[in-house]
Amino acid sequence: xxxxxxxxxxxxxNSSDAKIKSHILMIKSGMIKQEASGIxxxxxxxxxxxxxxxxxxxxxxxxxxxxxILMPTIQSAEIWKKxxxxxxxxxxxxxxxxxxxxxxxxxxTNEEMITLIAKSFIKSYKNLPRYFYHxxxxxxxxxxxxxxxxxxxxxxxxxxxxxxxxxxxGEETYLMFFKLYLKIFRELGIKVIPVRAPAGExxxxxxxxxxxxxxxxxxxxxxxxxxxxxDFNNYSIDDVMSINSYTDEFYNENxxxxxxxxxxxxxxxxxxxxxxxxxxxxxxxxxxxxxxxxPFMGSYGIGVSRIPAAIIEGSxxxxxxxxxxxxxxxxxxxxxLDKKNDLVEEFCNCMYSSFIExxxxxxxxxxxxxxxxxxxxxxxLGVPFVIIIGxxxxxxxxxxxxxxYSNEEIEISENDAINKIKKLIKLDD
Amino acid sequence: xxxxxxxxxxxxxNSSDAKIKSHILMIKSGMIKQEASGIxxxxxxxxxxxxxxxxxxxxxxxxxxxxxILMPTIQSAEIWKKxxxxxxxxxxxxxxxxxxxxxxxxxxTNEEMITLIAKSFIKSYKNLPRYFYHxxxxxxxxxxxxxxxxxxxxxxxxxxxxxxxxxxxGEETYLMFFKLYLKIFRELGIKVIPVRAPAGExxxxxxxxxxxxxxxxxxxxxxxxxxxxxDFNNYSIDDVMSINSYTDEFYNENxxxxxxxxxxxxxxxxxxxxxxxxxxxxxxxxxxxxxxxxPFMGSYGIGVSRIPAAIIEGSxxxxxxxxxxxxxxxxxxxxxLDKKNDLVEEFCNCMYSSFIExxxxxxxxxxxxxxxxxxxxxxxLGVPFVIIIGxxxxxxxxxxxxxxYSNEEIEISENDAINKIKKLIKLDD
Numbered sequence: 131x132x133x134x135x136x137x138x139x140x141x142x143x144n145s146s147d148a149k150i151k152s153h154i155l156m157i158k159s160g161m162i163k164q165e166a167s168g169i170x171x172x173x174x175x176x177x178x179x180x181x182x183x184x185x186x187x188x189x190x191x192x193x194x195x196x197x198x199i200l201m202p203t204i205q206s207a208e209i210w211k212k213x214x215x216x217x218x219x220x221x222x223x224x225x226x227x228x229x230x231x232x233x234x235x236x237x238x239t240n241e242e243m244i245t246l247i248a249k250s251f252i253k254s255y256k257n258l259p260r261y262f263y264h265x266x267x268x269x270x271x272x273x274x275x276x277x278x279x280x281x282x283x284x285x286x287x288x289x290x291x292x293x294x295x296x297x298x299x300g301e302e303t304y305l306m307f308f309k310l311y312l313k314i315f316r317e318l319g320i321k322v323i324p325v326r327a328p329a330g331e332x333x334x335x336x337x338x339x340x341x342x343x344x345x346x347x348x349x350x351x352x353x354x355x356x357x358x359x360x361d362f363n364n365y366s367i368d369d370v371m372s373i374n375s376y377t378d379e380f381y382n383e384n385x386x387x388x389x390x391x392x393x394x395x396x397x398x399x400x401x402x403x404x405x406x407x408x409x410x411x412x413x414x415x416x417x418x419x420x421x422x423x424x425p426f427m428g429s430y431g432i433g434v435s436r437i438p439a440a441i442i443e444g445s446x447x448x449x450x451x452x453x454x455x456x457x458x459x460x461x462x463x464x465x466x467l468d469k470k471n472d473l474v475e476e477f478c479n480c481m482y483s484s485f486i487e488x489x490x491x492x493x494x495x496x497x498x499x500x501x502x503x504x505x506x507x508x509x510x511l512g513v514p515f516v517i518i519i520g521x522x523x524x525x526x527x528x529x530x531x532x533x534x535y536s537n538e539e540i541e542i543s544e545n546d547a548i549n550k551i552k553k554l555i556k557l558d559d
Numbered sequence: 560x561x562x563x564x565x566x567x568x569x570x571x572x573n574s575s576d577a578k579i580k581s582h583i584l585m586i587k588s589g590m591i592k593q594e595a596s597g598i599x600x601x602x603x604x605x606x607x608x609x610x611x612x613x614x615x616x617x618x619x620x621x622x623x624x625x626x627x628i629l630m631p632t633i634q635s636a637e638i639w640k641k642x643x644x645x646x647x648x649x650x651x652x653x654x655x656x657x658x659x660x661x662x663x664x665x666x667x668t669n670e671e672m673i674t675l676i677a678k679s680f681i682k683s684y685k686n687l688p689r690y691f692y693h694x695x696x697x698x699x700x701x702x703x704x705x706x707x708x709x710x711x712x713x714x715x716x717x718x719x720x721x722x723x724x725x726x727x728x729g730e731e732t733y734l735m736f737f738k739l740y741l742k743i744f745r746e747l748g749i750k751v752i753p754v755r756a757p758a759g760e761x762x763x764x765x766x767x768x769x770x771x772x773x774x775x776x777x778x779x780x781x782x783x784x785x786x787x788x789x790d791f792n793n794y795s796i797d798d799v800m801s802i803n804s805y806t807d808e809f810y811n812e813n814x815x816x817x818x819x820x821x822x823x824x825x826x827x828x829x830x831x832x833x834x835x836x837x838x839x840x841x842x843x844x845x846x847x848x849x850x851x852x853x854p855f856m857g858s859y860g861i862g863v864s865r866i867p868a869a870i871i872e873g874s875x876x877x878x879x880x881x882x883x884x885x886x887x888x889x890x891x892x893x894x895x896l897d898k899k900n901d902l903v904e905e906f907c908n909c910m911y912s913s914f915i916e917x918x919x920x921x922x923x924x925x926x927x928x929x930x931x932x933x934x935x936x937x938x939x940l941g942v943p944f945v946i947i948i949g950x951x952x953x954x955x956x957x958x959x960x961x962x963x964y965s966n967e968e969i970e971i972s973e974n975d976a977i978n979k980i981k982k983l984i985k986l987d988d
Contacts, residue, residue, distance in 0.1 A: 135624045137689060139680035163676055165631055166663070171676060172629040177693075180629065195564045200601040200609065202594055202713045203632060203696055204653075204665070221658045224633075226665075228712075229650045229700045234595070236633070236655075236665075247592055247600060251568035260566060264606075267632055267696065271658045283657075284631045 131460070132482075133495040137174050140510055150346050152439035153278035155450060159510045161438070168275025168283030172435075175511065178459040179438050180286065183318060184265055186456055187288050187432060190314045194306065196261040196290055201240050201247075203267050207233035209242040213411040218331055222270045224283075236269035241332065241408050241429055244291040248425070249414040255295055258416070258425060259303060263290035265434060279435050280396070281348070286435040293425040295418075297405065300426035301367045304336065304403040307430045308370055311340055311399050312362055314432070319454020320441060322398060323358055325351050325375040328383055332429065334404025338370070339377055341395035344443045349397050350378040352390040396440045403428040451512040452534040460493035462531075462555050463513045467501045467520025477529075477544070478519050484548050490555070515555045560889065561911075562924045566603050569939055579775050581868035582707035584879060588939045590867070597704025597712030601864075604940065607888040608867050609715065612747060613694055615885055616717050616861065619743045623735065625690040625719055630669050630676075632696050636662035638671040642840040647760055651699045653712075665698035670761065670837050670858055673720040677854070678843040684724055687845070687854060688732060692719035694863060708864050709825070710777070715864040722854040724847075726834065729855035730796045733765065733832040736859045737799055740769055740828050741791055743861070748883020749870060751827060752787055754780045754804040757812055761858065763833025767799070768806055770824035773872045778826050779807040781819040825869045832857040880941040881963040889922035891960075891984050892942045896930045896949025906958075906973070907948050913977050919984070944984045 139160040148154040156162045161176030172180055191198065207225070210216040216223075216235075224236040237243070244262060252260060268287045275283050290307065294300040308324065315322045320342055327339040341351050343358075354374035362370075376386060377397075406424040408414075415422040438457070445451040453459065462485075466478040478494065485492040493513060495504050501520065508516050518530040527544040531551055542550050568589040577583040585591045590605030601609055620627065636654070639645040645652075645664075653665040666672070673691060681689060697716045704712050719736065723729040737753065744751045751769040758766040770780050772787075783803035791799075805815060806826075835853035837843075844851040867886070874880040882888065891914075895907040907923065914921040922942060924933050930949065937945050947959040956973040960980055971979050 135626075137626045137680070137691070160680070163679060165672060165675075166633070166635040167661075169631045169633055169635075171631060171672070173676075174626040174628055177627055177629045197564075197566045197603040198606055198610075199603055200606045202598045202600060204595070204598055204698065204713050206595040206598075224655060224657065226653060226655050228653065229702065232596075243594060243600070246594075247602070250592060251566070251589070262566070269633065273658065284633050 131493050133493065133497050136493075138507070138511070139173065140507055148278065150277050150280070150443065151449065152280065152442035155442050155510075156278055156439065159512070162279060164278075168272055168281070170279055170282060170284070175459045176438065179453065179457055180435065182457050182459070183434060183437050186317050187265065187314055187434070190310055190317070191263050191288075191290065194261070194310050196263050199247075199262050199264050201237070201243050201264050201266060203236055203269070204234050205237045205240075205243055207235055209246060210235065213242050213408060215242070215331065222272065224269045224271045237266075238268055238270045239287075239332070239429070239431070240264070240289055241291070241427075242412075245408040245412050245414055245427070248293050249409075249412055252293065252425070253417060255416055255418045255423070258293055258295050259299060260293045261290060261303070263288060263430075277348075278439060280439045282435065285433065288432040288434050290430040292428045292430070294428075295426065296423070297426055300403055300405065300428060301336075304401065304428050305365070305367045305370060307401050307428070308338065308365075309362060311401065311430070311432070315340060315398065317456055318437065318441075319457060320398065320437070320444065323351070323353060323375060323395075324362070324370075324373060325353065325377055326373055326380050327377045327400065328380050329402050329404060332402045332404055333407040334402050334428075336371065336403040338373070338401050339397050340399035341397055342440050342444055343393050343395045344440075345394050346443050347394040347396040349395045350392060351395050352376045352378065352381045352386070352392050354388075355391050396436070396443060397433070398437060398440055399430075399432045401428065401430045450509060452514050453512045455514060458514055459511065460513050461491045462515035462517055462551070463493040463495060463508050463511065464517045464519065465495050465501075465504045465508060467504065467518060468524065469496075469498045471524060474519055474523055477523060481517070481519075481548055481551075485552070488552065490552065515551075517551060560922050562922065562926050565922075567936070567940070568602065569936055577707065579706050579709070579872065580878065581709065581871035584871050584939075585707055585868065588941070591708060593707075597701055597710070599708055599711060599713075604888045605867065608882065608886055609864065611886050611888070612863060612866050615746050616694065616743055616863065619739055619746070620692050620717075620719065623690070623739050625692050627693065628676075628691050629693050630666070630672050630695060632665055632698070633663050634666045634669075634672055636664055638675060639664065642671050642837060644671070644760065651701065653698045653700045666695075667697055667699045668716075668761070668858070668860070669693070669718055670720070670856075671841075674837040674841050674843055674856070677722050678838075678841055681722065681845060681854070683846045684848060684852070687722055687724050688728060689722045690719060690732070692717060692859075706777070707868060709868045711864065714862065717861040717863050719859040721857045721859070723857075724855065725852070726855055729832055729834065729857060730765075733830065733857050734794070734796045734799060736830055736857070737767065737794075738791060740830065740859070740861070744769065744827065746885055747866065747870075748886060749827070749866070749873065752780070752782055752804060752824075753791070753799075753802060754782065754806055755802055755809050756806045756829065757809050758831050758833060761831045761833055762836040763831050763857075765800065765832040767802070767830050768826050769828035770826055771869050771873055772822050772824045773869075774823050775872050776823040776825040778824045779821060780824050781805045781807065781810045781815070781821050784820050825865070825872060826862070827866060827869055828859075828861045830857065830859045879938060881943050882941045884943060887943055888940065889942050890920045891944035891946055891980070892922040892924060892937050892940065893946045893948065894924050894930070894933045894937060896933065896947060897953065898925075898927045900953060903948055903952055906952060910946070910948070910977055910980075914981070917981065919981065944980075946980060
């Protein structure tokens, strides 16, 4: 992609209502634009980051045998009345009346709908287990939306749902999603810690949240420090159930007295094993080997559109971010620092084409702008590898590449440049 | 993907309220499920088809330099009042009031919002032209939703928007999108014909629709038969403006007397060049070389979620469809017709793994079901290449492949099978 054909409305001034680093940077780097309170458009760079995140989530869900579907944003109020959540959900639910005076709502989550989908089609225990997910806009009418996409009203969520034969199988599935979530966040370059959580209005009695620890977070968790560096691969369901880390709600509700580290954090995922709460509400019985039974269910959410903001909050870089490799809008950026020099121009074009041919996600700043602006925009964009073609190319036919993770600078001679850089930026694959 | 891990709730009975072939087949083959009047869930196969269509649309828009963004589904009523469309849009607009009594609406289209996005960031003529698109859920509260996803209330639309320096540049952009649409539909395996259309409530005076001719269509168009086989590549903007084919609305409004063929059709795309209607409403002036000016705009829509239904309606296959290569949920399906035979099982697994390794989108019917059921499900799925491993494999180590486009059957011996089939099914790339 060429900068000249790409819309990145970077801002020089900070937005007055943006209070936290991620909100400020996302506005400044032209990732998002507010449309109404808690409602945002994702501009090209922002949307590209969102797509990268979605790709990672899709890949891991497909590998785990979770079937992707797409449920609508608008749901009938009727099914929420049946599960008794229509009234309890309160004012956060956006309620709508259509032209025929039918009560609808903008889905804040999909337990009811997915239970009815499964009920329509799953008749026998032989068809279990079944796992579904979708990535769809949700709406929660927050009383005080804030911090940009971090606490928005319309947001993108990945929600998965599982149907199992019994509690034991349900717990195996829950454990599978628990580990899947850790893999997904690792691939996204985010360090999360799983903590026990109350199930809230979703229901059930087994629930974990996945938190990123960061000073600017709105949540508070009580954690056992040893879990921070834990590889949970060998954890059993019992291990998971007895994790010594908690949301503050869980900690207080359960009057836990253990001495634990209290930290600020951002919630990025939430999983629930709620059993037959919804299968019971909808009389969803399945033929078993001997008798009919209610399938055992769970649900598993990731706050997709909150992830870019969380990554920015968690970044060490002052006022900025260097995107993790799998999330970055582009793998590398070429800066043409002397648009007037034909040789520079030619070499930039040649390098750009060669990267594109290899399917490398490269960005080329081909604008007629001062080097200072190009450097600061590249920095604002947070692309991990910056390739500089300018003075040194004219003087001694060399190219400089900066690795923003390590802040290393390497000078490479023209002849080796393209191949060496390709190797260098692929190292992290 | 293995059938045993994939959710395809095929139905034996026809749904009673499905009246047209596409609606019947989409229900029968487990592609969709109705959630409320005119509101559908896309089940795994249906969603997979939708994703294939989206991929084609994205590829061609990226090549044409149209920047992908994501605008929210919920808009503030305020901006629609400013363009005077809040009242004129009528009851098809789903109007919403939030907890703070703010008037919102579920976007039926995005001219207002995109104009304000552009106004926030585009200050100089040097930043033109600019093209944006997004693929997002829309809602139009149809009084009588019908024909499944063909006339749904919640649907997926691709809408693009252009900003140009002046009328001449706007017309060039319009022509670019006109040709882009023909390319996209060709890649999707759909034969469309462009017809002149009235601009309706979007505004402006240049507009075309792209129709697929089919007896079951709800639209009526008057067409010059010679255009059906026309390659529009060399068309100028004047040629496009004087196309002798029309929607019936345009035909009647303009009292056209030319003798033309009248045919039923399905509308799949609609493009508009409406000039400064919205830039004027929002006082969106840009600095020109000499003086400020209102950018010249257009919008360009494709009814994404209607496309699968249209392809089914247009298919020659009685009560069914063979999906075009770029739309098919899978490129080929392997039928294991003797699950009890270890050699068959082993060969199927080996072929399946080899295809997966090559990144070929293969489906493997590994269920313990009768051959009759496997054949009929493969037929229902509409996958273009069916690979049969059963009796002939046991008897003489041979594999049969059926090309559903040509209905050719080829028998291949075990040793060559995997490589030959790979070649065969890639021919259409």
